[in-house]
Amino acid sequence: MSDQTHDLDARKERDRIRGTAESTAPVILSVRDVSVEYKTPYGWMKAVNNSTMDIRRGEAVALIGESGSGKSTLGFALLRMLVRAARVSTGEAIFTDKNGTTYDLFRMTDKEFRTFRWDKMAMTFQAAQNVLNPVMRISNTFHETARSHGWNDKAAVKAKTLDLFKKVQLDPNRVFDAYPFELSGGMRQRVSIALSLLLDPELLILDEPTTALDIITQRAIIDVIKSLREQLDFTMIFVSHDLSLAAELADRVATMYAGEIVEYGPVRDVFYRPEHPYTVGLLNAVPPIVGEEFTPLVAIPGATPNLLNIPSGCPFHPRCPFATDICSTVNPPLVDVGGTHFVSCHNRDKVTRDQEVWEEMEATVGA
Numbered sequence: 629m630s631d632q633t634h635d636l637d638a639r640k641e642r643d644r645i646r647g648t649a650e651s652t653a654p655v656i657l658s659v660r661d662v663s664v665e666y667k668t669p670y671g672w673m674k675a676v677n678n679s680t681m682d683i684r685r686g687e688a689v690a691l692i693g694e695s696g697s698g699k700s701t702l703g704f705a706l707l708r709m710l711v712r713a714a715r716v717s718t719g720e721a722i723f724t725d726k727n728g729t730t731y732d733l734f735r736m737t738d739k740e741f742r743t744f745r746w747d748k749m750a751m752t753f754q755a756a757q758n759v760l761n762p763v764m765r766i767s768n769t770f771h772e773t774a775r776s777h778g779w780n781d782k783a784a785v786k787a788k789t790l791d792l793f794k795k796v797q798l799d800p801n802r803v804f805d806a807y808p809f810e811l812s813g814g815m816r817q818r819v820s821i822a823l824s825l826l827l828d829p830e831l832l833i834l835d836e837p838t839t840a841l842d843i844i845t846q847r848a849i850i851d852v853i854k855s856l857r858e859q860l861d862f863t864m865i866f867v868s869h870d871l872s873l874a875a876e877l878a879d880r881v882a883t884m885y886a887g888e889i890v891e892y893g894p895v896r897d898v899f900y901r902p903e904h905p906y907t908v909g910l911l912n913a914v915p916p917i918v919g920e921e922f923t924p925l926v927a928i929p930g931a932t933p934n935l936l937n938i939p940s941g942c943p944f945h946p947r948c949p950f951a952t953d954i955c956s957t958v959n960p961p962l963v964d965v966g967g968t969h970f971v972s973c974h975n976r977d978k979v980t981r982d983q984e985v986w987e988e989m990e991a992t993v994g995a
Contacts, residue, residue, distance in 0.1 A: 662719030690878035893969030
């Protein structure tokens, strides 16, 4: 068997088990009942509320939802990069590396976590200009990052950096000794992705990496991410409000609303057989990219709740066309509805994408 055929077979097998009920890959990150609060003049505001999910090795998991749903906050909490006014109030996150060693992310000392961060888990941020020091050459940024983790072989660091630049489709000779201001936004973002992969982390969090870029550059960045996953096979958490990007990049999808994960499962189940009304609302608000007939878009009625005063019961019930009396008093747990598909909804069996149901609810709320 040729090496090319062997690689193709290995890729097919990896794709078969990713994001499906047959997945047998070990769990790399287990998140259990994690809550994050921000201190405000009016009290503690809960930005993430009892979020639970398992991420398997080699998978790409997309966190989707409206702005303020807690997606980025959860990512920053996992890497312990929250602002001083925030705290993880409950829960645990257990990371298991490829050697089977476990790390309790919220109980490690600051010194232990500084070594762990970037080596085992890393992050690519939304705004690359805030990551790269404007008065430091790109080469120095990479050398400093390596040195802070005990890698002092400058020749080896340079060789690794130049190789990563090629992988993210940058001209190494053009970028290595450049300053950030000499690069375009798309080039800076690709430098940021390369920097996050410098120490070969096993899990990479990408916090809306295409948000500030034009549509052509966004496409290039997405192609780079897909290519890197094929070559390096890392696990990925992709934070986005763009459902089309989530559908393209993810194996599994977690829908977040008011800080809670309300639906979590394989991308084909969540997008083609959604069982939470909020996921349905997000899908109804996105224009379809296939089919000859025009499908009217329907906005989710109402507005996101004030996180200082989250509604009792299910936080989505004031905006939900399927809500019943129990929804206003009891917040439903996240339950298994199909092996690897989890939903938090009392009336999931009634949930439908029927346009008329949502249009009627939109008219009622807007009246």
